[in-house]
Amino acid sequence: MTDLPMPQSGAAPVPKSSLMVADTRTRRRNAAEKRFRLYGAGAIGVALIALVVLLTSIIGGGAGAFRQTYLSIPVALDAETLDPKGNRNPDEMSKVLTLSYGKVLDRAVDAAVGSSEIEITDLSEKDISSLVSKEASAQLRNRVLADPELVGQTVDVNVLVNGRIDGYFKGRVTMESAAADANTSPQQLMLADALKEQGMLVTRFNWNFITNPDASDQRPEAAGVGVAILGSFYMMLVVLLLAVPIGVAASIYLEEFAPKNRWTDVIEVNISNLAAVPSIVFGILGLAAFINFAGLPQSAPVVGGLVLTLMTLPTIIISTRAALKAVPPSIRDAALGVGASRMQSVFHHVLPLAMPGILTGTIIGLAQALGETAPLLLIGMVAFVREFPAAPPEGLFDPASALPVQVYNWTQRADPAFVERASGAIIVLLIFLFCMNLLAIFLRRRFERRW
Amino acid sequence: ARDQIQIAGSSTVLPYATIVAEAFGENTDFPTPVVESGGSSAGLKKFCEGVGENTVDIANASRAIKDSEIETCAANGVTDIIEVRIGYDGIVFANASSGPDFVFTPADWFNALSAKVVKDGAIVDNAAANWNEVNPDLPEQPILAFVPGTKHGTREVFEEKVILAGCEESGAMEVFAAEMGDEDKAEEACMTLRTDGKSVDIDGDYTETLARIESDPNGIGVFGLSFYENNTDKLKVATMSGVTPSTESIASGEYPVSRPLFFYVKKQHIGEIQGLKEYAEFFVADELAGPDGPLAEYGLVADPELAATQEAVVNETVMSK
Amino acid sequence: MYDINRAESAVTQQDIKISARNVQVYYGDTHAIKDVNVEILDKTVTAFIGPSGCGKSTFLRCINRMNDTIDIARIEGQIRLDGEDIYDRRVDPVQLRAKVGMVFQKPNPFPKSIYDNVAYGPRIHGLARNKTELDEIVEKSLRGSALWNEVKDRLDEPGTGLSGGQQQRLCIARAVATAPEVLLMDEPCSALDPIATGQVEELIDQLRSEYSVVIVTHSMQQAARVSQKTAFFHLGNLVEYGETDDIFTKPQDSRTEAYISGRIG
Amino acid sequence: MYDINRAESAVTQQDIKISARNVQVYYGDTHAIKDVNVEILDKTVTAFIGPSGCGKSTFLRCINRMNDTIDIARIEGQIRLDGEDIYDRRVDPVQLRAKVGMVFQKPNPFPKSIYDNVAYGPRIHGLARNKTELDEIVEKSLRGSALWNEVKDRLDEPGTGLSGGQQQRLCIARAVATAPEVLLMDEPCSALDPIATGQVEELIDQLRSEYSVVIVTHSMQQAARVSQKTAFFHLGNLVEYGETDDIFTKPQDSRTEAYISGRIG
Amino acid sequence: MPLSWALLASLLLAVAGYLIGRSRAFAVAGSDIRSLHSRPIYHGASVALMTLTPAIIVMIAASLLRMAKALSPEAVGLVGLLALAAGIAGLGWGITRIGAGYQARNVVERIVMGVLIFCSSIAILTTAGIVLSLIFETGHFFQKYNWLDFFLGTEWTPRFQGNSALGILPLLWGTLYISLIALLVAVPIGMFAAIYMSEYASKRVRGIAKPAIEVLAGIPTIVYGLFALITVGPMLRDYFAQPLGLGNSGSSVLTAGLVMGIMLIPFVSSLSDDIINAVPQSMRDGALGLGSTPSETIRQVVLPAALPGVVGAVLLAASRAIGETMIVVLGAGAAAKLGLNPFEAMTTITVKIVSQLTGDNDFAAPETLVAFALGLTLFVITLGLNIVALYIVRKYREQYE
Ligand SMILES: Nc1ncnc2c1ncn2[C@@H]1O[C@H](COP(=O)(O)OP(=O)(O)OP(=O)(O)O)[C@@H](O)[C@H]1O
Ligand SMILES: Nc1ncnc2c1ncn2[C@@H]1O[C@H](COP(=O)(O)OP(=O)(O)OP(=O)(O)O)[C@@H](O)[C@H]1O
Ligand SMILES: [Mg+2]
Numbered sequence A: 001m002t003d004l005p006m007p008q009s010g011a012a013p014v015p016k017s018s019l020m021v022a023d024t025r026t027r028r029r030n031a032a033e034k035r036f037r038l039y040g041a042g043a044i045g046v047a048l049i050a051l052v053v054l055l056t057s058i059i060g061g062g063a064g065a066f067r068q069t070y071l072s073i074p075v076a077l078d079a080e081t082l083d084p085k086g087n088r089n090p091d092e093m094s095k096v097l098t099l100s101y102g103k104v105l106d107r108a109v110d111a112a113v114g115s116s117e118i119e120i121t122d123l124s125e126k127d128i129s130s131l132v133s134k135e136a137s138a139q140l141r142n143r144v145l146a147d148p149e150l151v152g153q154t155v156d157v158n159v160l161v162n163g164r165i166d167g168y169f170k171g172r173v174t175m176e177s178a179a180a181d182a183n184t185s186p187q188q189l190m191l192a193d194a195l196k197e198q199g200m201l202v203t204r205f206n207w208n209f210i211t212n213p214d215a216s217d218q219r220p221e222a223a224g225v226g227v228a229i230l231g232s233f234y235m236m237l238v239v240l241l242l243a244v245p246i247g248v249a250a251s252i253y254l255e256e257f258a259p260k261n262r263w264t265d266v267i268e269v270n271i272s273n274l275a276a277v278p279s280i281v282f283g284i285l286g287l288a289a290f291i292n293f294a295g296l297p298q299s300a301p302v303v304g305g306l307v308l309t310l311m312t313l314p315t316i317i318i319s320t321r322a323a324l325k326a327v328p329p330s331i332r333d334a335a336l337g338v339g340a341s342r343m344q345s346v347f348h349h350v351l352p353l354a355m356p357g358i359l360t361g362t363i364i365g366l367a368q369a370l371g372e373t374a375p376l377l378l379i380g381m382v383a384f385v386r387e388f389p390a391a392p393p394e395g396l397f398d399p400a401s402a403l404p405v406q407v408y409n410w411t412q413r414a415d416p417a418f419v420e421r422a423s424g425a426i427i428v429l430l431i432f433l434f435c436m437n438l439l440a441i442f443l444r445r446r447f448e449r450r451w
Numbered sequence B: 001a002r003d004q005i006q007i008a009g010s011s012t013v014l015p016y017a018t019i020v021a022e023a024f025g026e027n028t029d030f031p032t033p034v035v036e037s038g039g040s041s042a043g044l045k046k047f048c049e050g051v052g053e054n055t056v057d058i059a060n061a062s063r064a065i066k067d068s069e070i071e072t073c074a075a076n077g078v079t080d081i082i083e084v085r086i087g088y089d090g091i092v093f094a095n096a097s098s099g100p101d102f103v104f105t106p107a108d109w110f111n112a113l114s115a116k117v118v119k120d121g122a123i124v125d126n127a128a129a130n131w132n133e134v135n136p137d138l139p140e141q142p143i144l145a146f147v148p149g150t151k152h153g154t155r156e157v158f159e160e161k162v163i164l165a166g167c168e169e170s171g172a173m174e175v176f177a178a179e180m181g182d183e184d185k186a187e188e189a190c191m192t193l194r195t196d197g198k199s200v201d202i203d204g205d206y207t208e209t210l211a212r213i214e215s216d217p218n219g220i221g222v223f224g225l226s227f228y229e230n231n232t233d234k235l236k237v238a239t240m241s242g243v244t245p246s247t248e249s250i251a252s253g254e255y256p257v258s259r260p261l262f263f264y265v266k267k268q269h270i271g272e273i274q275g276l277k278e279y280a281e282f283f284v285a286d287e288l289a290g291p292d293g294p295l296a297e298y299g300l301v302a303d304p305e306l307a308a309t310q311e312a313v314v315n316e317t318v319m320s321k
Numbered sequence C, D: 001m002y003d004i005n006r007a008e009s010a011v012t013q014q015d016i017k018i019s020a021r022n023v024q025v026y027y028g029d030t031h032a033i034k035d036v037n038v039e040i041l042d043k044t045v046t047a048f049i050g051p052s053g054c055g056k057s058t059f060l061r062c063i064n065r066m067n068d069t070i071d072i073a074r075i076e077g078q079i080r081l082d083g084e085d086i087y088d089r090r091v092d093p094v095q096l097r098a099k100v101g102m103v104f105q106k107p108n109p110f111p112k113s114i115y116d117n118v119a120y121g122p123r124i125h126g127l128a129r130n131k132t133e134l135d136e137i138v139e140k141s142l143r144g145s146a147l148w149n150e151v152k153d154r155l156d157e158p159g160t161g162l163s164g165g166q167q168q169r170l171c172i173a174r175a176v177a178t179a180p181e182v183l184l185m186d187e188p189c190s191a192l193d194p195i196a197t198g199q200v201e202e203l204i205d206q207l208r209s210e211y212s213v214v215i216v217t218h219s220m221q222q223a224a225r226v227s228q229k230t231a232f233f234h235l236g237n238l239v240e241y242g243e244t245d246d247i248f249t250k251p252q253d254s255r256t257e258a259y260i261s262g263r264i265g
Numbered sequence E: 001m002p003l004s005w006a007l008l009a010s011l012l013l014a015v016a017g018y019l020i021g022r023s024r025a026f027a028v029a030g031s032d033i034r035s036l037h038s039r040p041i042y043h044g045a046s047v048a049l050m051t052l053t054p055a056i057i058v059m060i061a062a063s064l065l066r067m068a069k070a071l072s073p074e075a076v077g078l079v080g081l082l083a084l085a086a087g088i089a090g091l092g093w094g095i096t097r098i099g100a101g102y103q104a105r106n107v108v109e110r111i112v113m114g115v116l117i118f119c120s121s122i123a124i125l126t127t128a129g130i131v132l133s134l135i136f137e138t139g140h141f142f143q144k145y146n147w148l149d150f151f152l153g154t155e156w157t158p159r160f161q162g163n164s165a166l167g168i169l170p171l172l173w174g175t176l177y178i179s180l181i182a183l184l185v186a187v188p189i190g191m192f193a194a195i196y197m198s199e200y201a202s203k204r205v206r207g208i209a210k211p212a213i214e215v216l217a218g219i220p221t222i223v224y225g226l227f228a229l230i231t232v233g234p235m236l237r238d239y240f241a242q243p244l245g246l247g248n249s250g251s252s253v254l255t256a257g258l259v260m261g262i263m264l265i266p267f268v269s270s271l272s273d274d275i276i277n278a279v280p281q282s283m284r285d286g287a288l289g290l291g292s293t294p295s296e297t298i299r300q301v302v303l304p305a306a307l308p309g310v311v312g313a314v315l316l317a318a319s320r321a322i323g324e325t326m327i328v329v330l331g332a333g334a335a336a337k338l339g340l341n342p343f344e345a346m347t348t349i350t351v352k353i354v355s356q357l358t359g360d361n362d363f364a365a366p367e368t369l370v371a372f373a374l375g376l377t378l379f380v381i382t383l384g385l386n387i388v389a390l391y392i393v394r395k396y397r398e399q400y401e
């Protein structure tokens, strides 16, 4: 069983085995190969199936958030209620609260139902009046305050309907569930059906979900992710501008320049350890360092961005270092050999070759940063924010929430309509993530090469 | 200076605070306040961090501020605190709407969930598996209770007003006290829940409890009244000592399990932060916090002594040390 | 002794180890091997010579389908090993490569110990029943490639820490250890001093008694010393193929003559 | 004409480009270069010969401090370039390497286009004022290394897609393009055919008129052809150094004699 | 924001400096650029950096002073002017230095190196910051709670009334158990996926599969949590736990581990894929040429060569597993328990840090402060694990070429 040829003159030629038929060992090895390959495909399959399952559940649950039901009715703007002094002075009129506008709307809905030939028995007062969203009164009030002359006239308004009715058209609420539900009734749903038939109720694409700020627990139909998108955008801006350059710079130093000694070992261990620090601890740090010590404002995207930067740094550093490590030393030698400085050899040759890994780190790091809620808890960004932050740079210091925060908040709310909105927000978040990563993915494919 | 009011604290108070904040923003020229959630503890801690623009103005709490916290506050310069009680949060027991009706007494809960119970005068480990073993009037359904985790203020109320009350009601308290010779120890024994999986702590919120009931219809969950009222199609509420929970029965004191909700205003910020006092007044105004206001509609049990609270807010009455 | 045409008829079927018919290789759009026909005999050393970039390595890599690993490479035509088309769909390239071993032009030791480098092939092919046998194979292969004396005390040091020539010999030892039926050697002595070269040539000569060896070399002397057959490539074409002696003494093609006399490159 | 001792005294200070004194190199515990003293002259081609693994590459890498990049390598002794100690703390290795260029034993083109490979050095050193000048440098270097004809139509294809010998010539072109004062070439022709070898040797000869060239080679003939001075290394020792003619015709040391006559390896 | 104006102004100044420096260098060089030590762009860059550095240093110093309340916020305008003045001074000085012998490249590289070092020291600063922000409250905690009970206690039952048992062991066990299961899911799947993508898949498949799998890392963890709670938990309970008689808990260690494992797949797969892809082709050729199958090549040659990076990826995944909350809360429950049964509910340190910090307790009570002690302890434990990991990687590292 030796491997080396022994000169055996005159020995009979060994019968050659055919290439087409595998011997036992080869068969065994090929079977192992096939298994291995199958495991690989299987692993990808598992991952993709999980992805599909999760995405379908998200999209199935959240697609509804992008459609909303509206009611168009004429509203008589009763001067008595809306302008008790009768002088059309906006300052005085602003003393009239939304509650009064709500009553005006209630009457209008009543009238609209009454004037149409809808015959539904057992229709209570409340069934009719709670048809429209509470948001509607605020809208109406703003409209009237902007143009006091409207008072006394009858205007056509297009208002959101209550979340349950909206849910009825999306299949979330059924006649059976409505029967058990204290907040709506089958009669109300029948009324809605009838109104829909008359064309007064329409369900259409809901831009407001993307542009509106959050709304309180009583108005799920009006809640949107506008502020959250801005907040997330500002934070990602900070993270992108800080975490990626700092992370890459730190990795370059540690991998390419730092003398290999105890001290750099300490830094290395330190960084991998930071990756294992629970994100909420970064929130504790952010509160202590940026708000209490540095005096930055609460709930501000800049603080959120800084905290998330610190949190993503280890991810970026670890992946960048791994990528730098994988570049063969001969490339560095080649550059040094023509008189490039180490800095030049790194920036001109090593870094481009390590780019795929760096971009992967960035993609994963940003995904993590974009989806993280816990650290924001302590710096006041897990909050109900309705005012839009200003444009950057000032806006970085204004209060804002963030997309994952919106998801987190909405999943905690009592009204089931928020469940759909939470999924809708997740869809927005994923789209946001995808847009953010698009460039990185594209670049990564360009930089990928073997040598 | 900061434009908007900054509020932090309890997630139980959060829905009410957001309703008020939203209305406040809509009906006044002040910007809508920012309402953080994060728990009473974290809120009060931030509140007591000091005075200044980057500290919060108001802390929401689902319990009264503790003396030790007031001391910390004072040490950090937060000396003048206005306490505002906004109403009560009812705590109800509910199961899946497809399940049977439950008619509980606190003693049933004690006997079902306590780690140790008294059987024939002796203290034994709780072995009850079905509700009808605890009380023959209850349905034959496995015991599975989703109770608030130890982080929640509701847990305290649950332990004291249901379990402990049940312990006393059923007479087990005396046996414990006799056995342990110490009232405190006996109370602790009463309130120690079993750990064999019949009583499941929920560290999340009521939506998690609801989801758990949906995935295991045998479960009975502990909810806030407002949460239940928003989900009457999925949940069936149980009576406690014969009383059905509702804002009325809780306000009248008939339904025993409830707790007060508060917010605390940093008086030193009034005048510094625009709209702070207006917000506090707006919150407790009858239109909002009264029995017919939107908060009550959402499930808050209006405070019978609301007038006194309104007066305290107007006068900026600070807490006495 | 006999020219290429006579060779084809004179050699019995059994003696032909590898036969290539109309082989074309493209790298993307580049046509690197143009219509090559050649028959490589068993128990013979065949030398491939030709100017740098003419396609020697490319053709060599076709013989054990190493070109499969280059995405842009495309091969046409037929190559038969023992009469079987190696590009047949039923052929397992792994088994093929076990029979047709290769020493690459650039030494590429594994980032493993010297011992593991050599033992790698025998291990995967199960050539040794136990450690002792494996040790024997390793020693024998390293001796064969004239590296044993230099590394016998550092077998567990990484193969990548060797000098250029040592790495080259390590790769030869690694290929020899698997006992292939055909050994393709792409400039195996390029980094070796004359003595080491001599030893490797001796090894090749030994191998010839049982196997078929194909060697790419730039040294005409080496080709003359070790090979019985020589193929001359030029710009992707196989210009001439025949007995080594004939090629060097009476080349048929003017290009061959120009090359061996040092006029074209 | 004169032996090593005479050479030291006869050559004027100005003519000595590099002088090494008591150089020791260790790879971890391995003593790879043992107490080497040598003086390399300006405008001269010096050949390093010796069996594989004797330390030629190691010593070469000392001269432009490429050994700095090997963690386990440790260098003792002094190497002076134009009288300045290159291991002095004040010396910037980058500047040193810009002056002392290197062609490595294993061709290591950048995974960039052929053009960029060659243009890299001139770019970082600012040798060209504009694109035209750069194009000129690239063309000239590629012509010098006898690669121009083969690649002139595919300058923007990756350098890693070249054949072994082409890569080697690309690396030569890359090194030449930076116009270093000293050029260290570690077996620059190992993968080249005789014609290409001849062209590279011609290039070396041209370079000699202005620069100092050190070349490692395994081919005694090559050493004899291109070099004026030859150093023979053996097991880490510099055994003999002197005029090339002398070394090959009347070696002083028995080991040298044995090596050039092909007896030790 | 006057500071941002100052910053903008100094940036403009730096750009001007760059242009001036470059053209001056060209002028000095005359016809022969080689007479310059450094290329003109380095001269330009050195001037730019010399302009920017002092300006930024002034601004940072001022900000620090302001944070330390040593500087009133009104002084901002003055600071801006000062910073600008410093920038102009730097600019002037930088320009005067330009000359043939001036080692501009070295200066620039030294400054860049300074920046690189500064960036890597941010990691150290972060660690210091974390330790500092945890240590005081941890101290308060240990004043109120016996440290032996904390470290050796096997019970975790916080109570509002005080007198809680706050033993870390059940939490630590839960953390390790859940992370282990998550890694047992994520590492094989992730590794195989990486191998398949880099070695077997066509470019197209890889181009789609890789970003697709990365989406798994971007899905908010609450989605995973709900998936665990609603789908996986009941499934494991009904099909495994109950038939096997291992309990009937809807949430379990296994549920959380499985779901978390799925979330972690891209951490292992994407990074490993990059690293595996970076192993030179000649390594593969060497092995394939000896007649090894692709899988043997991968297992015996490519993976060992890629090991350091792969270990980094696995460590990253492990770190995420330890730090994850939502999936554990919803998937594994909130019960702190020491047990071996994977179908039982357990919880982790991180979950308890979050819940104790966001609870309704007295903020100065040990029940809240324990969060800080938990954080610090976890920090120390992971530090230990990382040191071990570093040691192992060092031992098995294989360098190619
Ligand atoms: N990186 C390294 N680590 C450890 N030992 C090394 C390393 N590089 C070279 N050596 C050893 O140092 C000695 C000299 O090596 P060197 O590369 O200088 O030889 P060489 O003369 O160039 O040989 P060749 O002609 O084969 O290239 C050899 O024994 C070699 O094994
Ligand atoms: N991977 C590749 N991609 C594109 N072109 C290639 C590739 N490999 C080789 N070539 C081209 O194919 C031709 C033949 O290359 P090959 O490597 O076969 O030459 P060779 O005869 O081995 O030369 P050398 O003696 O220099 O090694 C050359 O022109 C080369 O540039
Ligand atoms: Mg070749």
Ligand SMILES: [Mg+2]
Pocket (backbone or CB within 6 Å): C163, C164, C165, D056, D057, D058, D105, D186
């Ligand atoms: Mg060498």
